[in-house]
Amino acid sequence: MISCLQEDKVRLQEELNTTESKQQGLGSTPQSQGTTDLEKHLEILVLENDRLKQELNGSQLRFQQFRASLPTCTDCEHSKENSRLREQMTVLQLELEEKTRQLSELEQHLKDVLQDRAEREERLNKRIRDCHLALAKQSTPGVKYMTKKMEVESSRMKQDLEEAQSRNHYLQEQIGIQRQLLTEQEQQLQDSWRASAQLQAQIMMYEAELEQAQGEMLTALQKMEDEKNQAIEEVFQHARSEMKIVHDNLNGVRMNLLSIQPALKTLTSDYNCLKNHVRDFPCLLQDAVSQTKKEIYQAVEEAKEINQDLLRKYKREMQLRKKCHNELVRLRGNIRVLCRVRPITREDGAGPDNRNVVSFDQDDDAVLYVSHRGKTSMFELDKVFQPYALQADIFREVQALITSCIDGYNVCIFAYGQTGSGKTYTMEGLPEDPGINQRALQHLFGEVAERSTDWDLTITVSMAEIYNETLRNLLAKDPSEKLEIKLSPDGSGQLYVPGLIQIRVQSVDDINKVFELGRVNRATDFTNVNERSSRSHALLIVSVTGINLTSGVRTTGKLNLVDLAGSERVGKSGAEGPRLREAQNINKSLLALGDVICALRSKQPYIPFRNSKLTYLLQDSLSGDSKTLMMVQVSPMEKNVNETICSLKFAQRVRSVELGAAGRRVENQHCSSRQECELESSLSAAQQGRHNSYPGGNIVGKSTAGKRRLVASSELNH
Numbered sequence: 237m238i239s240c241l242q243e244d245k246v247r248l249q250e251e252l253n254t255t256e257s258k259q260q261g262l263g264s265t266p267q268s269q270g271t272t273d274l275e276k277h278l279e280i281l282v283l284e285n286d287r288l289k290q291e292l293n294g295s296q297l298r299f300q301q302f303r304a305s306l307p308t309c310t311d312c313e314h315s316k317e318n319s320r321l322r323e324q325m326t327v328l329q330l331e332l333e334e335k336t337r338q339l340s341e342l343e344q345h346l347k348d349v350l351q352d353r354a355e356r357e358e359r360l361n362k363r364i365r366d367c368h369l370a371l372a373k374q375s376t377p378g379v380k381y382m383t384k385k386m387e388v389e390s391s392r393m394k395q396d397l398e399e400a401q402s403r404n405h406y407l408q409e410q411i412g413i414q415r416q417l418l419t420e421q422e423q424q425l426q427d428s429w430r431a432s433a434q435l436q437a438q439i440m441m442y443e444a445e446l447e448q449a450q451g452e453m454l455t456a457l458q459k460m461e462d463e464k465n466q467a468i469e470e471v472f473q474h475a476r477s478e479m480k481i482v483h484d485n486l487n488g489v490r491m492n493l494l495s496i497q498p499a500l501k502t503l504t505s506d507y508n509c510l511k512n513h514v515r516d517f518p519c520l521l522q523d524a525v526s527q528t529k530k531e532i533y534q535a536v537e538e539a540k541e542i543n544q545d546l547l548r549k550y551k552r553e554m555q556l557r558k559k560c561h562n563e564l565v566r567l568r569g570n571i572r573v574l575c576r577v578r579p580i581t582r583e584d585g586a587g588p589d590n591r592n593v594v595s596f597d598q599d600d601d602a603v604l605y606v607s608h609r610g611k612t613s614m615f616e617l618d619k620v621f622q623p624y625a626l627q628a629d630i631f632r633e634v635q636a637l638i639t640s641c642i643d644g645y646n647v648c649i650f651a652y653g654q655t656g657s658g659k660t661y662t663m664e665g666l667p668e669d670p671g672i673n674q675r676a677l678q679h680l681f682g683e684v685a686e687r688s689t690d691w692d693l694t695i696t697v698s699m700a701e702i703y704n705e706t707l708r709n710l711l712a713k714d715p716s717e718k719l720e721i722k723l724s725p726d727g728s729g730q731l732y733v734p735g736l737i738q739i740r741v742q743s744v745d746d747i748n749k750v751f752e753l754g755r756v757n758r759a760t761d762f763t764n765v766n767e768r769s770s771r772s773h774a775l776l777i778v779s780v781t782g783i784n785l786t787s788g789v790r791t792t793g794k795l796n797l798v799d800l801a802g803s804e805r806v807g808k809s810g811a812e813g814p815r816l817r818e819a820q821n822i823n824k825s826l827l828a829l830g831d832v833i834c835a836l837r838s839k840q841p842y843i844p845f846r847n848s849k850l851t852y853l854l855q856d857s858l859s860g861d862s863k864t865l866m867m868v869q870v871s872p873m874e875k876n877v878n879e880t881i882c883s884l885k886f887a888q889r890v891r892s893v894e895l896g897a898a899g900r901r902v903e904n905q906h907c908s909s910r911q912e913c914e915l916e917s918s919l920s921a922a923q924q925g926r927h928n929s930y931p932g933g934n935i936v937g938k939s940t941a942g943k944r945r946l947v948a949s950s951e952l953n954h
């Protein structure tokens with residue numbers, strides 16, 4: 237039994253020794269040695285770490301000093317590199333701190349484990365000692381008990397031992413991990429060391445650059461110092477010489493001062509005197525200003541009175557002018573008949589038919605002669621324009637009429653004559669030499685501008701065409717649309733044309749645009765514009781509305797500029813179909829025009845306005861106070877002589893009626909050539925009952941005026 241116990245003891249002792257030796261093998265000798273290899277290694281690492289930290293701190297310190305000494309350049313390459321390195325260093329430092337913390341934790345843990353193991357060993361030893369004692373006593377029951385106890389305890393101790401072994405194993409693993417961590421930390425430390433070395437190298441480079449810059453600066457400073465000294469020296473020399481001059485001057489001035497003193501005294505007294513004057517000056521000035529103001533007010537008042545007087549006189553003059561103008565127009569007659577003979581142009585050719593048959597009276601510009609079949613007929617009108625007459629001459633004659641349109645009168649200007657006699661030339665003219673239409677509007681613009689201080693005047697234009705007794709709007713989008721003439725629904729008896737476009741014009745450009753539009757629209761249906769224009773009446777209707785700015789009086793004047801269809805007698809030439817219808821319509825409307833004018837001038841109670849579209853449309857502008865001008869166009873050539881005579885007869889008839897109505901002399905005459913003018917017969921018919929016998933006879937010339945039968949209107953009316 238004892239031997240058995242002893243065997244157990246020996247075995248336990250052996251196991252204990254084995255454990256101890258294993259522990260020694262692992263490098264974990266308890267307290268006797270105090271530090272294991274691991275601990276030593278740890279200590280070395282900690283020391284190394286501290287050293288690195290110190291070096292890093294030192295580098296940082298130097299780096300900060302260097303940075304502080306560097307000029308601030310935020311954008312340069314070095315600064316950027318610097319900040320990047322600094323960031324890296326901060327990251328490394330943080331990592332280092334973390335590792336250090338982990339290391340200290342590990343150390344603490346190791347210490348705890350070692351202490352625990354020492355305590356257990358102590359307990360084990362104590363138990364072995366107890367066993368030894370029990371063995372020594374060797375009492376049988378006690379031994380038995382002890383043996384039993386030992387058996388039990390030895391198994392427990394075994395268990396403890398196994399636990400200690402497994403713990404040892406775990407600790408070994410931990411130590412392995414820690415070693416690995418340490419290696420990584422070493423690696424990181426080396427990296428940070430390398431970064432720090434790079435930083436140091438850069439710092440040194442910067443220091444070198446700084447030193448170089450400092451050196452250059454010092455050299456520059458030295459140079460500047462030298463220059464400064466030299467400049468100071470020069471200035472000093474200069475100042476010294478100037479000082480000398482100033483001294484000399486001062487001496488001179490001192491001398492002068494002595495001589496000036498009496499003059500100064502006089503000046504002082506003068507100054508005091510002036511001061512007194514200045515003190516009194518504001519009062520004097522105020523008086524003068526108020527006096528001048530009074531005089532100015534007085535002058536202004538006088539000027540105002542004079543102005544008002546002038547204005548009164550001006551207005552009176554204006555009224556007189558207007559009165560004179562109206563009187564002039566009245567004296568000329570409300571219907572005037574002029575004649576324009578067109579020149580023979582190159583286009584007319586040079587055949588025997590193109591001989592000139594028209595001649596003029598050198599002393600009377602109202603007379604012209606037409607030679608035909610060996611006889612010469614004389615025609616007297618209000619004025620005759622010879623072929624050389626310019627567009628401006630024509631316009632000068634009609635200008636007064638156009639002006640009266642601004643004064644609120646209605647005016648009609650007709651161009652009458654056979655096709656090719658120059659109607660369109662007179663009314664429209666050429667772009668470089670415009671006719672009545674454009675000149676009239678230009679004249680109106682001038683008048684509008686002249687009267688703009690007293691009047692607000694607006695000019696609008698419409699363009700229309702009467703073809704085959706149909707009225708068409710030449711400014712409309714759809715010119716083929718027919719227009720109707722209607723009685724105004726307001727009961728005023730005025731006529732109006734719904735849909736007739738009116739365009740406001742303010743400049744020659746505006747006029748040209750409107751005319752162009754009218755021209756384009758007129759040409760739409762017909763292949764030949766001239767053909768169309770010879771068979772239709774073209775109307776340019778200009779309305780002038782005005783408001784007097786002081787009195788508020790409103791005026792409306794209308795100017796109708798009409799290029800009539802050709803007056804040639806197409807009906808006689810055996811035309812048929814549409815051509816005949818056109819001819820009939822033209823004849824009808826021209827006859828109606830003649831009838832209306834005759835009826836108007838002979839003051840008949842019934843005026844046949846409704847006999848044609850043309851007279852119906854122009855009703856307002858032909859009746860009442862309106863003024864009419866008929867420009868009869870004739871060709872001077874032999875081949876046109878019949879038409880020329882017809883046109884002139886028509887003109888003369890119209891004029892004779894008007895002259896009769898105005899109480900002026902009229903000349904009765906008849907067709908020498910006995911031409912069968914449809915117009916003539918129509919006019920005769922219109923005058924039937926008033927002067928039944930409208931005897932024919934030779935046309936007498938101006939030279940035979942005394943022989944002419946002059947009849948008063950009253951005579952004509954019987």
Ligand code: ADP
Binds near residue numbers: 581654655656659661
């Ligand atoms: P109408 O309109 O009566 O048919 P136009 O005005 O077309 O006649 O004139 C016919 C031709 O005669 C045109 O070539 C025109 O230029 C020319 N003509 C008419 N009158 C004159 C004139 N006073 N001076 C120069 N040429 C004229």
Ligand code: MG
Binds near residue numbers: 799
């Ligand atoms: Mg024409």
